[in-house]
């Protein structure tokens with residue numbers, strides 16, 4: 001059991017969960033002339049991210065760790081900053097874009113540790129997550145222009 005890898009995996013997992021929650025929060029509360037487009041864009045993103053939450057948790061179990069699943073643990077572990085304010089639409093796009101870029105960096109650290117540990121099933125999963133967050137960043141960046 002690789003304690004350092006499990007710890008890093010929990011940080012990546014909690015960060016992804018917080019990212020999911022923020023994208024859903026923005027989906028629910030976005031306002032403005034581009035409401036329909038942004039409402040749909042945030043839904044596309046949170047649906048994709050949420051769709052891999054269960055697999056991510058079970059990867060942590062496979063490594064021998066316990067998957068966090070409470071708000072207080074997510075608050076401690078997540079590297080994505082919690083958002084409580086309903087922001088103007090442009091700020092929602094910019095913040096989620098910054099977070100998507102950040103997710104790639106956070107997951108790359110876990111990826112490198114998984115590769116080092118010979119956990120190639122997990123690193124393959126993380127490579128796919130990094131690709132997905134790069135795609136989310138692209139869509140948000142293109143929307144922000």
Ligand SMILES: [Fe+2]
Pocket residue numbers: 027043
């Ligand atoms: Fe909805």
